Amino acid sequence: MDFEVKNSRLAQQMQFIVEIDKLKQVLRQTLLMDASRQENSAEHSWHLAMMAILLAEYAPSPNIDVLHVIKMLLIHDLVEIDAGDTFCYDVQGNLDKALREIQAADRIFGLLPEEQGTQLRCLWEEFEAQETVAAKFAAALDRIQPLLHNQQTQGGTWRIHGITRKQVLQRMYPVKDGAPDIWPAVEKIVEDCVLAGYLAP
């Protein structure tokens, strides 16, 4: 990237746009719904943003700021460019996850013009803190999406790692708070998956 000095703000932004292309190479444990390959974190983030549009009506507050939720979902995995994706059921990997991700946030959001980098970092921290209604709704979507993937792939990741019904329900628990009107459907999907033999009882 090589613009004139007067354009250095735009040059920084372009450099960031180039940098985040790497999220397309961060592989998640989740398989695509036809089980053909692992999902990457960029397309996962797209899917979540689509879900925010489609399911906004189930947010606990009718005044939910959908743009705010979408921004959080689009950027929530950017730190994985440096820190990698940590499998949610990996106890060891989750011990130092927070530190690795904070260092990643310093570097990645630091590429942007300062006030813009701070804005994006605040969104990421809000998502991580799980205190606001928007962050809780965003997290609920982030749980429901892989549930659908595991259902569609006849238990995909669950089977590979021997995950049980109890572990999945625990993992899904934020849906109860973040998108309560979807919780019954989540419970139904989990029970259906147990009955179908996709998930250990």
Add this chain to the structure above:
Amino acid sequence: MDFEVKNSRLAQQMQFIVEIDKLKQVLRQTLLMDASRQENSAEHSWHLAMMAILLAEYAPSPNIDVLHVIKMLLIHDLVEIDAGDTFCYDVQGNLDKALREIQAADRIFGLLPEEQGTQLRCLWEEFEAQETVAAKFAAALDRIQPLLHNQQTQGGTWRIHGITRKQVLQRMYPVKDGAPDIWPAVEKIVEDCVLAGYLAP
């Protein structure tokens, strides 16, 4: 998907969320910025939505509705699930592109509850019509992103297909109108790419 009848609205929405997973399998001509593989349309859509957040300040109107732009960008390629991605420089493929995409829109948006499907279809039609400021800004981003990919891959798709400077400038032309403050940077990138031998003069 098998919910109770009272939840049929949510069941339709979940079915749509499952259906659009297929966008992750639609390959574009564009290569990832490290040239390791072709980009798919889902991760491309994520990248564009990120660009809308990052570059909103360059929209021609300070009152641009960023949520509206992001929604358009997230859904603008959904019709490719049925119609496939048509390479922008493929004259033959572009002849029947419109018809293929309209049929795809009928089927795909038709999966949703009627009023929600209509809302999304309207967004897609607005993007296609290229009449509103939001649609023009969205289209500008959709042109700038592959330009960056081709720059980063030392001419990636251009070299494979023998694309010339004139063709690229023509393809980039909507940036002039949709994001005029970015146009000088686009011209500079194109000229740099010619000088570097990435693009035929």
